[in-house]
Amino acid sequence: MDARALAALAANPGCRRRALMDAAGVDKAAVARVLGNPAPFGQSQFAFVRGHAFEARVKAEGCAELLRLLGAPESTEAVLPDLSAPGPEGRVARTRLALKEATAAGRWTLLDHPLLVLEVADSPVYLEPDAIAVRPDGSWTVVEVKSFPILDGSADAVKVGAAARQAAVYVLALERLGFGTPEHRVLLVCPKDFSNLPAAEFVDVRKQLSVTRRQLTRLTRIEEIAAALPEGTTFDLRLADDGRTATRPAAELSDAVDQLPAAYAPECLASCELSFHCREQARGCGAVEVLGRGVRGELGALTEVEQVLAAALGTEGDPDDPAVAALRRAHALRAEALGCR
Structure with missing residues (x-):
């Protein structure tokens, strides 16, 4: 998992499908393609290269431009500690030590791509923000x-909004360190307009932080989700066939998913590669979830579109149910x- 996956999962903590597949490192985009429901989004190679070039410009010349955007006095020079270390545990420890030293030093310090760790459902998740000042x-x-x-x-x-939710995960990880004061x-x-000139805004993430903190505590432990699966369940796209490698049939992969x-x-639809597959399933069974969480909450015990239509037409449903009464009133x-009465 990474911060982007955690932010998406925190927005939908009840999705065990995404929780386990992200934790297992499954390529959900590849799975969606095999299932015949690829998500029509993703970062192009051009956008990826452009993003790296823009970040390099922001951090050029000792991060002088980044210091200006942070509001540092003119001609300020920042300390740029070396955060390299063997393995993720070593990088996390080096980041923690650098933060302690920088906090005590009382001067501007910039940590370029530090590594943080956050315990989520009893599993460690390593997080790499672009920078910490x-x-x-x-x-x-x-x-x-x-x-x-x-x-x-x-x-x-x-x-x-997506960037704010992702950043809130980093702030939460900094809070869990137990020292220091993350803003x-x-x-x-x-980039400003259509140029490559950097522009910046401070974004308050207290709301996103509160939601993320609450939602992540509701996540089911990955081991519990995995234990409920039948023996031998796999999301591997390839299978061994008489010593050769063959593509796993879509029907077999669909059964596993x-x-x-x-x-x-x-x-x-905006954040999960499997969303189009899940939407097709929800539509197939007439689930009201396809209409949105707000509508689903208003409908109460009515969980299928057919039940909703029947309640509106007066052929089913308890008239004392507020949702049924509202549907019949709306239908009338x-x-x-429409002049149909």
């Missing part, structure tokens, strides 16, 4: 560098508006 007062600021542009002073709200404002750095309960919601108003 330690200010002279000892406070810490998470820096997120994104390649989507800020046009005329504003950026895509959906992308900013609840993160610095979001993006269906062993894991999903919690589909329309919001999944619609008929009246």
